[in-house]
Amino acid sequence: MSIRTDLAVEAKEVYEKENSRKIQGVEVSNSNKGKIKITNVKVVTEEGAKAMGKPKGTYITIDMPRLIHYDIDAMDDVSEVLGEELSKLVNLEDSMTALVVGLGNWNITPDALGPKVVSKIMITRHLKELVPDSIDERIRPVCALAPGVLGITGMETSEIIKGVVDKIKPNLIICIDALASRKMERVNSTIQIGTTGISPGSGVGNRRMEISERTLGIPVIAVGVPTVVDAATMANDTIDMVIDQMINSAKQGGDFYNMLKTMDKNDKQSMIKEILDPYVGNLMVTPKEVDMVIDSISKIIANGINISLQPALGREDIDRFLQ
């Protein structure tokens, strides 16, 4: 029952809270674009990587303003910022090919983010190959795949991607995935961009085996959005919060204070089990309007990716192409 988070900013928070000291080997910087907050977490040493539970590399977090999904202009602003941040990582000549991969299970709404993004990507590789004269030469060849998950295909997603990459030979992969966060406040409001690929065991549906430059031989940019909190995580955090509040109220050194301080993992686990039974490990907490929100986020992400992959085109050209 180790509490896992897919977000680098949360991993840092958890570490610093649990260890009551600042993390080493990790550099953090912040900036803002209007109401949008950008946090850059660089894991620079092995020590930092171990403390974070994440490989060395860059993790950029874009915090969307509240109520974004009710405001088309604000959505566009986030797409622009995402496009800019991605552009810094996409180091490709115009003629190089990008493969966009939508991870996740299209039958589970909050896990369907990846496949939904893929359906809104500007697909051009076949036109560049089959009818090159019909298409602006500055347009980059882009292809995309939503391979499904292990239970649907019987194949590790990384196996499928590896097979396709070996055959198609793209120069860059952008992977989109739905994540789990620790905190409700980050659900559907944070975009994380990472350069270290997708690690095993991530996401809503526990997909495994690494999709990364190490395994595929080409750069992999991961774009993730937390769309759920695991119910066990929420129960765990609720228990922690109650206990913390008790500790603050209890007399230091008193019997009760000591009892609280020594409350162990087994007690917590049995409480979580009682609350969630019979569904432990299989429950998620989501906003009621999850279908609408996933739709809205998938547009934001797809637009950001399209902007970064097609620097020669304006937004209108992209919209026209996609319709």
Added chain:
Amino acid sequence: MSIRTDLAVEAKEVYEKENSRKIQGVEVSNSNKGKIKITNVKVVTEEGAKAMGKPKGTYITIDMPRLIHYDIDAMDDVSEVLGEELSKLVNLEDSMTALVVGLGNWNITPDALGPKVVSKIMITRHLKELVPDSIDERIRPVCALAPGVLGITGMETSEIIKGVVDKIKPNLIICIDALASRKMERVNSTIQIGTTGISPGSGVGNRRMEISERTLGIPVIAVGVPTVVDAATMANDTIDMVIDQMINSAKQGGDFYNMLKTMDKNDKQSMIKEILDPYVGNLMVTPKEVDMVIDSISKIIANGINISLQPALGREDIDRFLQ
């Protein structure tokens, strides 16, 4: 933040726990059919109704065995039991018309149970009226409607139903609705049948205004299944459980014991708010495979209703008709 439950069996449990005594004016009996447990809760006095927070009447609960959704035969058994229990409440001559109403919002998966059931009901009223010779005379006229919810239509569901009832003049209404339960163990595993209609404020989406014999002038049978636990309820129950465990461990009469005993609603509310922010009141806890499970339950419920409304037909006839 009063903790509400749509289930009579839970209302009784909550009352008896909070008041540490047995509820008055409520009669409970149990029976079993194979692995299926049937609980009959009769609220017989006004005192009982007040204690329960539910009108006088009969509430039948059918507890499905675990893993039901992975076993077609077991699903059929539940449909049969549901059909039998409903049949006892459907007091209609063969020629009388039933209207089946699917409440809920088809855009929110766990609230879509009602509309999904309606799509699997055997619809016959138009055939009886338009081509009576083409259809077995023992077939009951049945019609159905999934009116949507207030935010989708701009009309109270009860207004739409009242309008349609006044025009169509059915003799009975069966309403299907997705409920919220207090406990995860009841989610997607309990069917409640009630004779008192649908009360205000019920369900996942807070639909309002009563749909009942009192307002419509004809009997209303409500069939509900809890498909979510409200996240605020889960947080509240988690906090309660932690506190209860502390109380058990604390020395009776000691300072800490007294502090715990006097912990008030405001403390709890502020903790819940911190956990769920910014989504308080708008979060639900569901199993990951909610789409598949709602599909499966809607088949079970629709089959049970079809069995009860068409006593002259066998299962094969109903299946053939529906295809």
Added chain:
Amino acid sequence: MSIRTDLAVEAKEVYEKENSRKIQGVEVSNSNKGKIKITNVKVVTEEGAKAMGKPKGTYITIDMPRLIHYDIDAMDDVSEVLGEELSKLVNLEDSMTALVVGLGNWNITPDALGPKVVSKIMITRHLKELVPDSIDERIRPVCALAPGVLGITGMETSEIIKGVVDKIKPNLIICIDALASRKMERVNSTIQIGTTGISPGSGVGNRRMEISERTLGIPVIAVGVPTVVDAATMANDTIDMVIDQMINSAKQGGDFYNMLKTMDKNDKQSMIKEILDPYVGNLMVTPKEVDMVIDSISKIIANGINISLQPALGREDIDRFLQ
């Protein structure tokens, strides 16, 4: 096998071709807004109504330019024109209520236009009633319903609408329906607005009983778009075209010329039956990308209706409200 069309402009064409003379009692005028052509057909006498097979009244046809569904700006232009034309027919004070009705079967893609439009209408009636202070007083109360079709509900759509209208008492109804046209060139490219309600037997799915001011007591504006050509119509027209071409080639007065001229309905029907067997009467001709196109048209229509019903709001306000 009488060849039916839902479009007034086609009914006029058919009459004039079959009778080789101009129709009487029908006034036609044309205008253009950019690339959009607007045709106004007024059936002014009973003689005209009989010849047209349509009640006396006004039928406005908006012809969209080709490739509209690939161009967001062009789609907006059509919505504006539709909004203007509808505004001329919507004679309501600000506080009066409009009910938007989406006819058709959501399970048959080309018949799902009405329900899809309804899902994009700005719904305000409940806000005006429940939280009047929270909403701009110039906003008109609008409610909406997609009642389904006879085979799904067991009730005539007109019965459901009549029941709801009697209860809700709106001041105006706007009905949206998918139509069948005679000619492929009009499919998904023509919007017809009519003031005479929806006539029996119209549309893709043969819905019956009139929805009109005569039956409901309030004005009914019908908005329709042809989304299919009936396959039997296409086969019939193909046969006619071949025969016409033969007649042109044959020597006038010769045996063959006479044979062609006397070819009767039975011959044609048996040929159509042979081509379409075993599906006669149940086949439709649609473009392959029908799902995408119906989506696009439903946006155009919903925007036009929103513009006409909320004259106090700009497009941005409406977009923001709908998100």
Added chain:
Amino acid sequence: MSIRTDLAVEAKEVYEKENSRKIQGVEVSNSNKGKIKITNVKVVTEEGAKAMGKPKGTYITIDMPRLIHYDIDAMDDVSEVLGEELSKLVNLEDSMTALVVGLGNWNITPDALGPKVVSKIMITRHLKELVPDSIDERIRPVCALAPGVLGITGMETSEIIKGVVDKIKPNLIICIDALASRKMERVNSTIQIGTTGISPGSGVGNRRMEISERTLGIPVIAVGVPTVVDAATMANDTIDMVIDQMINSAKQGGDFYNMLKTMDKNDKQSMIKEILDPYVGNLMVTPKEVDMVIDSISKIIANGINISLQPALGREDIDRFLQ
């Protein structure tokens, strides 16, 4: 405008009609199982292959009885027959892996057959690899993929399959595809099994490049069902039928007879263009209830494939596994 058919039985009919003689190098045999007709077309010589426009190999056609989609038992019978016919072609040891590929575009209902079948296949490969002890050893490892179409992915489907096959190394591929037939009577009522793979240019959506043993190095069994007639084909056949009827009526050797006999392709093409404009090449003829029928066929096909791939299991085991 060469009239193409995906069905071997139709290719033979067309050849024999156009050439007024029996085809050479093709062996045909028939049998029946209850109301189900099985036709076995063997193309045995190169001459036969050229005449048919299909590679040498075996093409089995299963004709379903009418109204099959309204009768669960009859559907099961077809699945059994399909399972038997496939079993004869699946020459694998128990431990060998099969890959099921669902071709086609899930956004175009009649082209979505392949992806829908894949979603109902019993997927076991990952269980055999990850938790071999939890699963009956007689269960064959099966994996599946619905890769999408060129316009969605930017990659030739055959490229994706080739990449995955090289990586996963299955021993057999079963491909499912929606076909176009010449005749409405075969739409949704014929299943064709072929051993020569999927040829270029087949299907509703014109997918290209061969998927076959020749290109992939392992046996490829293709299962196809015609789900549409191309509207241009229907128009063409209608014209032919009218002309044939004229020819039969015209005096042999007369002017008109000669004119009809010499009517050329250009005349026909211009008539087809006039009928279908502006949609030539992009229109399909389908039954109205296409969504329901594709669902029903996908169950029949998936069951047949499951039966053939898991000979050690009974139908109940397969159903239980799939739920």
